[in-house]
Amino acid sequence: xxxxxDVPVDPDAPVLALDPLHAVVxxxxxxxxxxxxxQPPHLFALVETEALLRAEPQLARTxxxxxxxxxxxxxxQQEALGDGPLDEALSRVVFGEGVLGVVLVQEVxxxxxxxxxxxxxxGDPAGAAAEHPDRREVRMVVGVLRGGAQAAVLRLRGRDDxxxxxxxxxxxxxxxxxxxxxxxxD
Numbered sequence: 001x002x003x004x005x006d007v008p009v010d011p012d013a014p015v016l017a018l019d020p021l022h023a024v025v026x027x028x029x030x031x032x033x034x035x036x037x038x039q040p041p042h043l044f045a046l047v048e049t050e051a052l053l054r055a056e057p058q059l060a061r062t063x064x065x066x067x068x069x070x071x072x073x074x075x076x077q078q079e080a081l082g083d084g085p086l087d088e089a090l091s092r093v094v095f096g097e098g099v100l101g102v103v104l105v106q107e108v109x110x111x112x113x114x115x116x117x118x119x120x121x122x123g124d125p126a127g128a129a130a131e132h133p134d135r136r137e138v139r140m141v142v143g144v145l146r147g148g149a150q151a152a153v154l155r156l157r158g159r160d161d162x163x164x165x166x167x168x169x170x171x172x173x174x175x176x177x178x179x180x181x182x183x184x185x186d
Contacts, residue, residue: 019149021150021151023073024075024103024143025141025152027075028042028105029139029155031075033164037139038107039107040080041089041104041107042077042105043078043104044077045078045101045102046074047099048073048074050070052074090104099184101149102184103142103143104142106140107138107139109129109130109138110138111132111136139155140152141155142173143180144180144181150170151170152172
């Protein structure tokens with residue numbers, strides 16, 4: 001599947017409804033983007049909004065939720081994952097059955113394929129990638145549901161005076177999606 005690129009919106013065009021997972025992943029990306037770049041990873045548990053309203057009405061009011069769209073999902077930010085390797089941190093996370101899904105936000109550096117071989121031979125590959133002139137900073141927002149559904153938004157940081165580029169699709173980070181699905185296994 002080819003990723004969709006955000007394009008200017010025609011205000012007179014019909015509105016297409018997103019499925020709840022894509023909607024909440026986009027919502028989380030927008031929320032995190034408001035705080036700018038250079039952030040640590042963020043982990044969100046996804047709960048059914050209607051269930052949250054019933055079980056925790058005071059929390060729902062605090063979050064500004066007064067009604068729920070049937071099947072809607074609410075992201076609940078979790079504690080910081082720490083400074084260690086992300087894969088190790090995720091391997092220690094297990095969500096109970098009340099959590100329907102999970103969203104992870106992580107910033108990474110990417111290089112064009114030709115540049116990857118240059119930094120692979122460096123003494124400090126991460127440092128070399130950070131200094132490489134062709135690097136791109138990317139914020140990955142990946143969400144999964146217990147049934148295996150996946151959604152992702154990638155925000156590529158703009159260079160100089162150009163704006164950020166936003167790419168969406170279900171399979172933009174399959175390895176990360178699999179690691180997130182493992183947090184939902186019983």
